[in-house]
Amino acid sequence: MRVVVVGSGVVGAACAYAATRMGADVLLADAGLPGQATAAGAGIVCPWTSRPADDPVWYDFACASARYYPGLIDDLTQAGETDVGYRQVGALLLAQSRPQQEQVHRQLEDRRAAAPEAGDVAALSGAQARDLFPPLRADWPAVWVSGACRVDGRRLAAALTRAAAAKGAVITTAPARLVCDGGRATGVTLKGQLVEADAVVAAAGAWTTQFLEPAGVTVPVAPQRGQIVHLSVAPAGTSRWPVVLPVMGGHYLLAFEESRVVAGATRETGSGFDYRVTAAGLAEVLGQALAVAPGLATARHLETRVGFRPVSPDGRPLLGPVPGVAGLVVATGLGATGLTMGPLAGTVAARVALGEPPGTDLAPFDPLRAAPPDLEP
Ligand SMILES: Cc1cc2nc3c(=O)[nH]c(=O)nc-3n(C[C@H](O)[C@H](O)[C@H](O)COP(=O)(O)OP(=O)(O)OC[C@H]3O[C@@H](n4cnc5c(N)ncnc54)[C@H](O)[C@@H]3O)c2cc1C
Numbered sequence: 408m409r410v411v412v413v414g415s416g417v418v419g420a421a422c423a424y425a426a427t428r429m430g431a432d433v434l435l436a437d438a439g440l441p442g443q444a445t446a447a448g449a450g451i452v453c454p455w456t457s458r459p460a461d462d463p464v465w466y467d468f469a470c471a472s473a474r475y476y477p478g479l480i481d482d483l484t485q486a487g488e489t490d491v492g493y494r495q496v497g498a499l500l501l502a503q504s505r506p507q508q509e510q511v512h513r514q515l516e517d518r519r520a521a522a523p524e525a526g527d528v529a530a531l532s533g534a535q536a537r538d539l540f541p542p543l544r545a546d547w548p549a550v551w552v553s554g555a556c557r558v559d560g561r562r563l564a565a566a567l568t569r570a571a572a573a574k575g576a577v578i579t580t581a582p583a584r585l586v587c588d589g590g591r592a593t594g595v596t597l598k599g600q601l602v603e604a605d606a607v608v609a610a611a612g613a614w615t616t617q618f619l620e621p622a623g624v625t626v627p628v629a630p631q632r633g634q635i636v637h638l639s640v641a642p643a644g645t646s647r648w649p650v651v652l653p654v655m656g657g658h659y660l661l662a663f664e665e666s667r668v669v670a671g672a673t674r675e676t677g678s679g680f681d682y683r684v685t686a687a688g689l690a691e692v693l694g695q696a697l698a699v700a701p702g703l704a705t706a707r708h709l710e711t712r713v714g715f716r717p718v719s720p721d722g723r724p725l726l727g728p729v730p731g732v733a734g735l736v737v738a739t740g741l742g743a744t745g746l747t748m749g750p751l752a753g754t755v756a757a758r759v760a761l762g763e764p765p766g767t768d769l770a771p772f773d774p775l776r777a778a779p780p781d782l783e784p
Contacts, residue, residue, distance in 0.1 A: 408432065408569045411595050413583045413618060416445035417560055417746055418565035419610030419646050420740045421753025422481075422760075427574040429761050434604070435571065436597055441682045444612055445560040447635055447714025447740050448662055448746045449671045451500050451650050452476060453555035455518045455525040457744060465723050469765065470522045470596055472751040476556065476558045479750050485698035486573065488566040492559025492589035492663075497526070498650040499549040501699060508548040511654055515550055526554030536722075540648050540660070542640065542668070543704025547653075548640060555650050557661050560621055560746050569751075585609070585735075587623045589779075592622065592735035608736045610753065613680070613715040617727075622732045626725050626774045628740050632678035633671065633687035636696070638678065638706035641666040658695035668706060670696035674743065676718070684711045718742040720723035723777040727769035736760045737774035 408431045412423045415437035450743055454469035461648050500515070502508035512530050519525040529551045531539075536549035572578050583595040585607060594603040611618040614632035628652040648662035662668045673688045689711065717739045719725050725740030738756035741748045755765045 408603040408606070408609060408758070408761060409604045410434075411436065411583070411602060412607045412610055413595065413739060414610035414612055414614075415564060415568055415578070416443050416610065416612050417564050417567075417749030418612070418741065418753045418756070419608070420432065420543045420571070421750040422608050422610055422738060422756045423571040423576050424567040424724060425754040425757035426485060426760060427571045427576045427581065429757060429763070431761055433571060434579065434602060435568065435574040435576055435582040436581055436595065438578045439580050441616065442630070442680060442713055442715040444633075444714040444745060445749070447561040447633060449635060449650060449659065449669055450492070450558040450560055450746050451498070451555070451652075451661060452558055453650060453652070454651055455515060455522055455552065455554075456500060456745055462722060468724065468751070468767065469748055470524070472501050472748040473556075474524050475751040475754070480640040483566055483570055486570045488570050489782075490562055490563030490745050491566045493556060494646075495554065495556045496647055496649050497551060497553045498555030498652055499540060499551060501536065501543070501547045501549050501651060501653045503547055505548060506617050507589040507654055508550060515552060520660075524541065524554050525552055528552055540659055540662075540700070541643065541649055542700040543651065543705075544701055552559060557650055558746055559664070572719065573589060583618070584742060585618055587622050587732065591733040593680040594728050596642045604734070607738060608733045608738060608756050608760050609754065613717040615717065617738070620750055622729065622735060624729055624732060625738070626737055627720050628717045628725055630680055631718045631742070632675040632681060633673055633714050633716055634684055635672040635712050635714070636670045636689065636692050637712065638668045638670065638703060638757045639666050639709050640668050640703070640706045645727065656695060658692065658699070660700055667709065668703065668781060670703070680715060684713060687720070717745065724748065724752055724772045725774040727765070727774060728774055730773070732764060750762045769770070
């Protein structure tokens with residue numbers, strides 16, 4: 408069976424990897440567009456504290472996605488991929504007062520009862536939090552969640568792509584155009600050549616709507632720009648610093664190897680594909696970071712990344728077969744948590760493309776659905 412996967416962000420790379428392992432003949436194409444979300448994403452995997460957790464459908468899939476990671480990383484390691492950029496480092500939820508800390512602590516204890524992979528939950532003083540992440544201010548108490556992980560989207564997508572290629576997938580850099588015939592997706596054109604396929608997986612992130620135009624369907628995904636700042640705190644050893652999630656506000660901090668601290672991020676709904684670092688974006692991200700971690704004031708600016716989150720109107724994934732177009736599968740709409748959900752979403756898309764049971768109820772993720780009014784952002 409021949410499967411063409413369009414888009415090699417985390418979703419498409421995971422899909423290509425899963426489909427090759429299931430025995431398909433896979434071609435993975437990416438246009439190399441500026442603003443790939445996977446290359447800019449922070450990489451926090453901690454669904455138990457995410458804001459959309461009030462939607463049980465979203466929350467169940469996000470928790471399943473976090474549970475899916477360790478097995479995937481083991482598989483990749485056994486395939487010889489050791490540079491996957493994934494590590495369990497825990498998270499600190501920073502509260503601004505003791506009552507707020509107690510409230511968050513209770514909520515996380517409740518969530519952990521149903522999701523043991525969240526790990527240990529404990530109340531910490533501001534000083535204890537700062538011992539774990541030294542640039543932090545010391546007067547905000549925190550709640551510790553040990554199961555939180557971080558992942559480097561670039562390294563993970565590269566490892567998935569390499570592992571797929573090692574199993575025979577063909578990797579191409581070129582824009583793909585969908586080809587449909589009589590209510591069926593029959594392949595794509597790449598560099599002017601028709602590539603026929605039994606199934607086409609549209610994992611083109613925020614660009615998926617445009618890619619699907621030839622099918623005459625509209626999948627409601629839109630770009631939301633995120634600007635995210637990378638700093639160096641050399642010579643500090645940062646590889647085990649936890650993720651920092653202030654309870655108030657959507658900004659955060661995390662760290663990677665080589666003294667790299669990442670401060671994120673803007674959420675610019677309605678940005679279109681405007682691939683720019685802006686003065687307001689930098690001011691917002693750095694202002695929020697320094698308010699929480701004044702010790703970063705002397706850090707060196709390394710780079711600012713820009714990515715377009717593929718957001719759906721109701722926050723749920725757009726995932727599954729496209730009604731009325733045989734052989735066409737959509738896997739996008741993962742918004743601000745696509746590095747968490749991407750590996751599982753890509754795997755589900757591969758199963759659908761190959762006619763296997765998806766392993767999850769796809770009805771709420773129908774890519775052509777209208778947003779329920781009570782869930783519209
Ligand atoms: C600043 C920022 C911070 C984030 N932080 C987190 C986080 O902490 N945790 C988390 O879980 N998620 C996070 N995310 C979200 C996550 O990064 C995204 O949801 C996820 O990476 C989306 O992956 P994707 O594969 O769907 O899309 P993308 O990574 O955008 O990939 C889509 C690919 O499709 C290609 N493409 C498009 N059209 C075509 C075509 N016609 N032909 C061929 N190729 C095409 C593009 O070139 C692109 O490479 C963050 C995102 C941003 C921007």
